[in-house]
Amino acid sequence: MDTDEQGAPGRKPLDRPQTPDELKFYARNYVMLALLAMILFLPFGILAIYFSIQTNEANKCSNWEDAYRNSSRTMWFNMLAIVAFVGIIYILVLVL
Template sequence: MISIPKDDPAAPDAFPAAPGAPSALETPASPSEVPKETSASLQMPEGLEFYAPNYICLTVFAVIFFPPLGLAAVYFSSKTTEANQNQDWEQAYINSGWTGWLDVFAILIGLAIIYVYTLYM
């Protein structure tokens, strides 16, 4: 890394804008000219601490034991992943809660069906 001494008169007071980024005075002519940033470039280490859990293992068991609720849990698990990537933490935690509850109920219903089937057949 190159360092510029503070007493150098040619040293800039502020860092220049990134290449290709519009300056504060320039505005893009149309929305298509706005640079699109990926979610990976927006991720900060602090943001990773807020990730909501997906309960992937429970979701797999839910699909195996009781597919109707298990498939609903897969839907909410995918929504949780999408919200985590977009850093929409509120939606991520809401979807994660739905995923967890649907997983638990699907597994319990599936085990109850297996239990009743083996008990009375």
């Protein structure tokens, strides 16, 4: 089986414009929240940016399963970054 048929990374965008029906399936990439996550807690923020980019690439290829999976991962890393930042601030306030 060819890797392109499996939806592996590195798949090329479509040679044609996407139809309006395909555009309705676009998964959210949460790029602005990922940038905020990168500012708040760098390790999780970098992962959030990575999965946000992967979401965009999957959307362009109409690979909806990967797009939604990466979108979910982006949101998880965004939330982890925010919780880690709040936890660090909370600990610093208790110590100081």
